[in-house]
Amino acid sequence: MSRSAHPAGPRYADVLPEGHYAAPPADLNALDPKVWSRTVARDEHGVVTLGGIPVTRLAEEFGTPAYFLDETDFRARCRAWRDAFGTDADVFYAGKAFLSRAVVRWLHEEGLNLDVCSAGELATALAAGMPAERIALHGNNKSTEEITRAVEAGVGRIVLDSFQEIVRVAHIAERLGKRQRVQIRITVGVEAHTHEFIATAHEDQKFGLALAGGQAAEGVRRALKLDGLELVGIHSHIGSQIFDTSGFEVAAHRVVGLLAQIRDEHGVELPEIDLGGGLGIAYTSDDDPREPQEIATALREIVTRECAAAGLAVPRISVEPGRAIVGPTAFTLYEVGTVKELPGLRTYVSVDGGMSDNIRTALYDAEYSVALVSRTSAAAPMLSRVVGKHCESGDIVVRDAFLPADLAPGDLLAVPATGAYCRSMASNYNHALRPPVVAVADGAARVIVRRETEEDLLRLDVG
């Protein structure tokens, strides 16, 4: 799918036949557990609750728009990944999906490691007490300052992304009198089955050193010669929102092939491989994500088989799920402001947020579900487009959805599965105030990232 599949202002007839919502769902009030977090339900009045708290109360107390994160679900997902991979593997949560100090503490407590890709993410991780040896630093253009801070802090690994960086990290480590554990990120030529804008392992892209043509092997050659570096493994990340393990199968085959080549050429067996993240989640009822256990079993089998064929000891495996952990654990709560019917086309439902709190629909044509959550309705389904309040016609939150025809200003809508890449990509477009993130656990709600204020905006504007 590409952006051109949805030219500006598609007509009712253009989108209906291929859209996910070609037919309205049987029951508009039903909440598909695939797309809603674990502790979401409807109470006896028809109001949706999170951890037992009605969304009407959450809206009153915390305002809208706001992200509500199910801490119980987040921790359960961490444990599911941890248990699936066991003690001879490592699970690194990809902090770029959503990071805050509370999240770092949960990860720490649940035994996960953490990927960061900037000084800001590193600072958040360290401020919340994540042990440095459990942090990995990523990025295709880490600054000298970022590398220095990571080496000084003693991060467990830096993932090297270019020839320049191999030398840069080695020099910084040597200057600090350290030997930095590193992996080299390679591109294995696998194109993940996903939207082209978010696929990252085919050759023509900015990340990593290409296996084809020998750049990856050359990177290994250079890294092994430098005293400041301890090369411990090879890293591969093939894309995002992937549902099929066949891409990982090809990637593992090629990574293990490189390990065998390194053994033959240098006489060393690198002890680690990282197969990256990118595991898909359900944004709509049509998505069927794999369970962590299924993924762990498949990856382990693949790596074991490939290593046996190459005569290598099985290295320590790590994976880096971001979206698959935090994505399904949160929903965004909005209040409906206007309802505008365009006869013969659709109804535009405007909410009090938009592309500033969820850019993914505009950026990737991402699909989301949406539900009326402040009450139930027996009204007929109405083909709707949920849009934001920004000065941009591409400011769409949910492109095609059926909502009850009696929808009115003041109703609350929730968009599920917004835990990943929504708050972390949020902007101040139109000087919007970025919404808070409220964590709910054991019947209690607390702000973990507060709402921005006009003072926050004005503080940066030095006049």
Ligand SMILES: *Cc1c(COP(=O)(O)O)cnc(C)c1O
């Ligand atoms: C973004 C990223 C991830 C996480 O991707 P998800 O789709 O959130 O699982 C993991 N590893 C690397 C190197 C990444 O860049």
